[in-house]
Amino acid sequence: MDNHSYNFPSDCTPLTNCKSARKPAGSTVVNMGGSGKSPPRDYxxxxxxxxxxxxxxxxxxxxxxxxxxxxxxKTQGNLQLAQECSDKAKWYNILAAGWNLLIPLLAVVLLVLLLVHLGSSQGSFDFFGEDGFQNFMKLFSW
Structure with missing residues (x-):
């Protein structure tokens, strides 16, 4: 379309407002949810x-x-089922984190108890001394 062949309406000129254009009727309000609760976390x-x-x-x-x-x-809009799954995920995460912290802690405690027991046992093996490791390995040899 060529600019010279286009005719503007008499009440409108380019880059200005038209007098006959529809004016906005006011503001629009969008309700995003009635409960006010935040959606459940997914962890x-x-x-x-x-x-x-x-x-x-x-x-x-x-x-x-x-x-x-x-x-x-939560994406499908079923917030009740999303909350139930979220609660289960939270408790499984708590149990998993507890086990993840407990296993290394138990290993450290067992190592410390082993070293304390070897240090106080009859014969008093000097585990960190010159012949300590060889004496420790003699315990397990036949």
Whole structure:
């Protein structure tokens, strides 16, 4: 379309407002939700960390499954089921994190108890001395 052949209406000129144009009727209000509650959390990052680190008895993997379910239900608008899945993911994450902290802690405690026992036992093996490791290995030789 050529600019020279186009005719503007008599009450409108380019780059100005038209007198006959429809004027806005006021403001528009959009209600984003009536309850005021925030949507449930899905704990996805926490579940991924628990899945990748130790993952005793697959508790982190179960938390990951429920986290993904919670996120899916939240996107579909089913907030009640999303809240239930979110609660399950939270508790599986708590259990997985507890186990992930408990296992290394138990290993350190057992190592300390072993060293204390070897230091106070009959014959008093000097574990950190010159012949300590050889004496320790003699305990396990036939």
């Amino acid at each position: 996805l990052i926490w579940s991924l960390c628990n899945t990748l680190y130790v993952n005793f008895c697959c508790l982190g993997f179960m938390a990951l499954i429920y986290s993904i379910k919670a996120r899916d239900q």
